[in-house]
Amino acid sequence: MFRDEDLALLARPLYAFLTVAPRGGRWPAPRPVWFEVADDRTLRMFSVPDAPKLERLRAQPRASVVVAAPVGEPEQWVAVEGSVTLHDDGAADLAVRLAVRYWDMDNLDPMQRQLLEDYRTGGMVRIVLHPEKVNRFTV
Template identity: 60%
Template sequence: MDTLTPTDLDFLRRPLHGFLTVAGGQPRPVWFEATADGTLQLFSEPDAPKVRRLRRNPRASLVVAAPVGERERWVSAEGTVSLEPDGAHDLAGRLAARYWDLGDPGRAAGLKEILAVDQLRLVLHPEKVRRYAY
């Protein structure tokens, strides 16, 4: 199946790290959001190495695995990434609230730093999806 299923989306809506791989780059842990339309989005500074690579070749993959202590499970999505100039700060705020305790002054300051600089919204449009659950 080459689309994210409702079961995949439920799994991907958990606060798990994804590992993003772009052409010519090493996998990097990232925050991400699975959307109702089956895309995956993340944010990045416009001059980040992954963004420069995506401008040359917009293909990428994201792999998300269950944490240690849970049964083995993973979802992998591969496809084209669009670089969107809008919505990155809103996305960063939602993801920070999902991954961090923003009641912690250090984390709140970290979010403030993220929001103080330009960000792009990266949208992965899955063309090939693989999964495993044991």
């Protein structure tokens, strides 16, 4: 489903913009999240356990993610849609692994140190997006 150029973009430490079904009467509101592509080609993210998006994902277990190259690079983006599963296991390990991907671990500020500790101990939830459709654009 993914092309090599998709995987190259998704392997970079870029934000994914996760969109879930909105609450009644509201518009969809994408949220930036850290992510990784797993060996099975699912996209894995994590969340604090009381995040409103988890309630909405339990009610409608579908989501989309968009990842785009930064400004100044040739335009490229990948959009992934699919079903979602939520897991109580593996989220802390994922959060720490992604922190290494997104942060300079040798130069963490106090807020990042506290967040990392919260990720390790906060009962995080692992979000797995199972791709069913991939759209893309590359200049």
